[in-house]
Amino acid sequence: xxxxxxxxxxxxxxxxxxxxxxxxxxxxxxxxxxxxxxxxxxxxxxxxxxxxxxxxxxxxxxxxxxxxxxxxxxxxxxxxxxxxxxxxxxxxxxxxxxxxxxxxxxxxxxxxxxxxxxxxxxxxxxxxxxxxxxxxxxxxxxxxxxxxxxxxxxxxxxxxxxxxxxxxxxxxxxxxxxxxxxxxxxxxxxxxxxxxxxxxxxxxxxxxxxxxxxxxxxxxxxxxxxxxxxxxxxxxxxxxxxxxxxxxxxxxxxxxxxxxxxxxxxxxxxxxxxxxxxxxxxxxxxxxxxxxxxxxxxxxxxxxxxxxxxxxxxxxxxxxxxxxxxxxxxxxxxxxxxxxxxxxxxxxxxxxxxxxxxxxxxxxxxxxxxxxxxxxxxxxx
Numbered sequence: 001x002x003x004x005x006x007x008x009x010x011x012x013x014x015x016x017x018x019x020x021x022x023x024x025x026x027x028x029x030x031x032x033x034x035x036x037x038x039x040x041x042x043x044x045x046x047x048x049x050x051x052x053x054x055x056x057x058x059x060x061x062x063x064x065x066x067x068x069x070x071x072x073x074x075x076x077x078x079x080x081x082x083x084x085x086x087x088x089x090x091x092x093x094x095x096x097x098x099x100x101x102x103x104x105x106x107x108x109x110x111x112x113x114x115x116x117x118x119x120x121x122x123x124x125x126x127x128x129x130x131x132x133x134x135x136x137x138x139x140x141x142x143x144x145x146x147x148x149x150x151x152x153x154x155x156x157x158x159x160x161x162x163x164x165x166x167x168x169x170x171x172x173x174x175x176x177x178x179x180x181x182x183x184x185x186x187x188x189x190x191x192x193x194x195x196x197x198x199x200x201x202x203x204x205x206x207x208x209x210x211x212x213x214x215x216x217x218x219x220x221x222x223x224x225x226x227x228x229x230x231x232x233x234x235x236x237x238x239x240x241x242x243x244x245x246x247x248x249x250x251x252x253x254x255x256x257x258x259x260x261x262x263x264x265x266x267x268x269x270x271x272x273x274x275x276x277x278x279x280x281x282x283x284x285x286x287x288x289x290x291x292x293x294x295x296x297x298x299x300x301x302x303x304x305x306x307x308x309x310x311x312x313x314x315x316x317x318x319x320x321x322x323x324x325x326x327x328x329x330x331x332x333x334x335x336x337x338x339x340x341x342x343x344x345x346x347x348x349x350x351x352x353x354x355x356x357x358x359x360x361x362x363x364x365x366x367x368x369x370x371x372x373x374x375x376x377x378x379x380x381x
Contacts, residue, residue: 007046011037011055018056018063028283029066036062036294040301052308053301061300065293070280072341073289076348078275088269092276096284101353112261115252118157122260125157126253129246130234137239141249142232152255156229160248161236163225166214296340303333 013033015024023029037058044051074095078085083105088094115121130144145154218224223238236247269275285293306329349355 005054007041007051007053007055009041009047010034011058013037013055013059018059020063020067022063022279023066023282026282029062032282032290033059033062036297039294040298043298044302044305051305053305057304058297058301061297061304062293064300065296066282066285067279068296068341069285069289069293069344070277072344072348073280074275074277075272076345076352077277078272080352082272082275085269085275087265088276090267090269090274090276093278094276095278095280115257115260118250123252123257125250127248127250129248131243131246132236132240133243134240136243137235137237139234139236139247140232141229141234141251145232145251150253152253154232154251155254155257156232156234156249156251158250159227159229159234161225161227163218166211166218169214292340292344296337299333299336299340302329302336306330306333 011034013030015021015030018024034055037055040058040061041051041053044053077099081099081101084099084102085094086105111121113121115123118125128144128148130139130141141156142154226237228235228237234247234249306326308326309324309329310326312324
């Protein structure tokens with residue numbers, strides 16, 4: 001096997017020498033690539049010992065470290081803003097976007113409650129009617145749906161079967177209202193006028209009590225209009241005498257309720273895998289992020305060197321042999337990579353929206369406590 005050159009002590013980066021070329025055209029990446037290679041080689045023992053890596057090995061580790069940094073950063077951003085990002089065009093580039101929480105996802109999640117309450121939502125309500133038959137008290141609305149050609153099951157949301165409102169009978173102008181008003185009109189000299197143009201101001205509580213009396217009268221003294229519905233089987237009260245009208249009702253189709261929870265929108269963000277974050281721009285990463293990248297690059301380089309040296313556990317020399325430290329290198333590299341990832345995630349968690357708001361709230365409380373210690377000025381006029 002031909003001799004393969006190892007790290008000579010210096011390098012000169014050129015675009016195209018990284019595996020993926022994500023950052024090759026970034027001027028600051030080009031400037032730092034050789035510096036990072038020299039930094040890693042010296043930390044691995046060069047020039048006191050040979051480092052069995054090439055410049056392209058360091059470049060690959062450098063590129064991988066930047067990509068992992070961006071992956072951790074944007075995974076944190078997605079976790080913090082996923083609800084606001086859903087529905088965004090996947091063609092967008094939001095690397096440098098400032099994301100403000102929106103009420104849209106809250107409204108979207110609450111539509112199901114509005115649909116059930118009949119105050120909105122994303123499910124259509126339909127109207128239907130069934131003719132009343134004399135002496136027939138029970139009606140099968142599921143059978144009605146089948147007769148109408150409706151596929152699938154329906155759910156009745158509202159039945160319009162009730163007596164006319166009490167207020168209609170209370171303010172009947174041609175009946176003189178029927179509550180003792182006529183004698184009052186006579187006492188004021190208005191008895192000869194048409195009831196339709198007579199108005200007598202009464203306290204509001206009197207009107208409310210009168211309307212309540214009408215409703216109680218219907219419930220107790222008369223056969224009150226009511227109904228029961230179980231499994232789309234409708235029973236009405238009282239038993240109808242004739243079949244001169246229809247019962248109207250509103251319903252939904254259960255299949256549409258299921259379909260309403262799914263909204264296929266190709267080209268829109270639907271999960272964390274299609275949020276339009278790109279690889280970070282190396283030149284935009286600050287010194288804090290770059291220092292982490294340098295350390296992670298060193299950990300990857302140390303791991304690669306361990307695997308290279310692991311090809312042979314020892315090298316024979318005259319009258320002895322030299323043992324290589326591949327096990328120590330791999331163990332140390334694994335521990336360093338794990339520690340760096342945990343440190344980065346902890347840093348991101350401490351700067352999340354939730355953590356920052358909690359810290360600001362605590363600062364406000366501390367300020368109020370401190371201000372309470374300031375003596376109040378007494379003004380004497």
